Structure formats: C-alpha cells, structure tokens
Amino acid sequence: MHGQKIYSDNERYKHYKKKKNRKRRGVFIIAVCSVVLLFLSFFVSQKIFEPKVNNEKPNAITKSNKKNDTKSGGSIIKLSLKTNEQEIKFAQPLANEEYQSADPEKCVYLTFDDGPSKSVTPLILDTLKKYNVKATFFVIGSMAEQSPDLLKREHDEGHTIGNHTYSHKMNLVYSTPEACVAEYEKSEGVIKSILGQYDSKLIRFPGGIFDTDKNRLIYRQALVNAGYHYYNWNCSDQDSDGRVPSGGYASSVLLDWVKRTSLVGNTTGQRLIVLMHDAPAKKTTAEALPSIIEYFQSKGYKFKILR
Numbered sequence: 001m002h003g004q005k006i007y008s009d010n011e012r013y014k015h016y017k018k019k020k021n022r023k024r025r026g027v028f029i030i031a032v033c034s035v036v037l038l039f040l041s042f043f044v045s046q047k048i049f050e051p052k053v054n055n056e057k058p059n060a061i062t063k064s065n066k067k068n069d070t071k072s073g074g075s076i077i078k079l080s081l082k083t084n085e086q087e088i089k090f091a092q093p094l095a096n097e098e099y100q101s102a103d104p105e106k107c108v109y110l111t112f113d114d115g116p117s118k119s120v121t122p123l124i125l126d127t128l129k130k131y132n133v134k135a136t137f138f139v140i141g142s143m144a145e146q147s148p149d150l151l152k153r154e155h156d157e158g159h160t161i162g163n164h165t166y167s168h169k170m171n172l173v174y175s176t177p178e179a180c181v182a183e184y185e186k187s188e189g190v191i192k193s194i195l196g197q198y199d200s201k202l203i204r205f206p207g208g209i210f211d212t213d214k215n216r217l218i219y220r221q222a223l224v225n226a227g228y229h230y231y232n233w234n235c236s237d238q239d240s241d242g243r244v245p246s247g248g249y250a251s252s253v254l255l256d257w258v259k260r261t262s263l264v265g266n267t268t269g270q271r272l273i274v275l276m277h278d279a280p281a282k283k284t285t286a287e288a289l290p291s292i293i294e295y296f297q298s299k300g301y302k303f304k305i306l307r
C-alpha cells in the first residue's frame, strides 16, 4: 500500500464526473464542427454551381478593332462587350443606300424580333401607343399564323413589319442559300395573306449576318440577289444573349445594356438600331420598354421606323 495513492469515494466520483464532462465537451465540439463544415460545404457548392448569369451585370465595354467598309462607304466599328465568359460582338449595321441617306439627325430605330406573341406583343404595343412611338417588328411567319390579329394590330398602329423567316430554325434557315430564300418567301406569303397587302422586302437574319460572319455571307448574298434588304443592329437590350436567366434579365439590367451599347457600335452616335425581342418569354423587355423610351427621349433621339 506504500506509495499508492488512495482515493476516497468522493474523489473517485469527482474524477468520474470530470471524465464524463470531458467526453460530453468532445461530442459537443465535434457536433459544432460538423454543422460548421456542413454550412461551409453548402456555401462553397452554391458558389461553384450557381449559374453565373443570375446577378451578373454587364462589365466594361472594350473596343476591339476598327476597320473601314469600303463597299458601303460608311465605316464599321466592330466592338465587343467583355463579360465573364462570353464576348458579344456588335457591329455597325451594314448600311444599305437607304440607311446611308437617312435623316442626319439623331435617331433611334426600335426593333422587336421573334414575335408576335400573345404574352408580350400586346404589352409592347400598349407602351408604344402610350408614348406615341413607332417601331419595327421583324416577325416570324409561323408566329404570325398563330396571332394574325396581333400582326394586324402592329400594322394598323403604324409600325413597320419586317420579315424574320418562317420557322427561325437555324439549321433550316442556314442549310442552303435556296432554303434560306424559301424561308423568307414562305413567311412573306403568310404576312401577305394576313394583311391583305404587303410588298416590303425588309428582312432581318436570325442571329444577324455581319461582315465578320464569313460562313453566313452566302445566305446574305442570296437574299440580296432575290431582292430583299436587311438590317442588323448596333444597340441591344441583350434580352436573348444566350446567358439570360430563366424569367429574363431584370428590366433595370436591360436598360443598362441599352445605355451601354448605345454608346458604342456606331461611328456617329447619331443612328441607333436597337435589337429587342417580343417572343413569348420576353416579359421583362416589355417591362423595360418605358424606361428605354424615356432614356432615348432624354438624350434627344427621334424615333423612326425602318423601311
């Protein structure tokens, strides 16, 4: 017994309690750490996997290059908007004779593609009426077949109707030059049958065909040879830039894009052709339209229609 420590019952109990508390504390710390780790991993995974477009605002605009278009006599400035993952190209619309000789005053052409749609086109028409602004609608033939009353309304209210193919299916439109021409002819037939009379050859290409789109130039040439004339754009609300979150960009973001792109992409700053869409899902475009119109009014632009 000599040298051996003798514990009393009380001490033994205290020792046991201490041990138990230590164990409890350990379990508690492990539980807290697990919860913290769980939260951290959830947060990190959200950061990694959330679509980057959701809260994304346009970044700085950078000028990429400049070259002269000797054919039209005007100059083309190709610009790009650098975003996180994508570069969106803008080019001066390839000016045809009519565009070149247009009024020299500061003017803006609002254009709406891919309609008419029952959900968005009436809202856009209401706003245009309210502000007494005329616009240009590049309609899809198959959409017009579904909403002939809306096509009539666009026409009756003084807006220009342009042709934007019958199906808008890229693999069909850009399969052969003949198929491309046929797409426009079919759509033209639909527009004529609804409006009674329609002799315009005004068109826009799905996705646009700029000088830099080398693979598509044969289609553009085919349509020009067939007597059509086309317009691209040099300003846009980016409502269909391929990164649009479901539900569309907020209207404030669309306005922001219009402001930014209106400051680039044209040599004079005088004439802007604004690309927007009145397709079924583009509700925020309709929401943004009043502020877009007010912005151009505040900058002294006159609203015009393409012919």
Ligand SMILES: [Zn+2]
Pocket (backbone or CB within 6 Å): 113, 114, 164, 168, 205, 206, 207
């Ligand atoms: Zn389109």
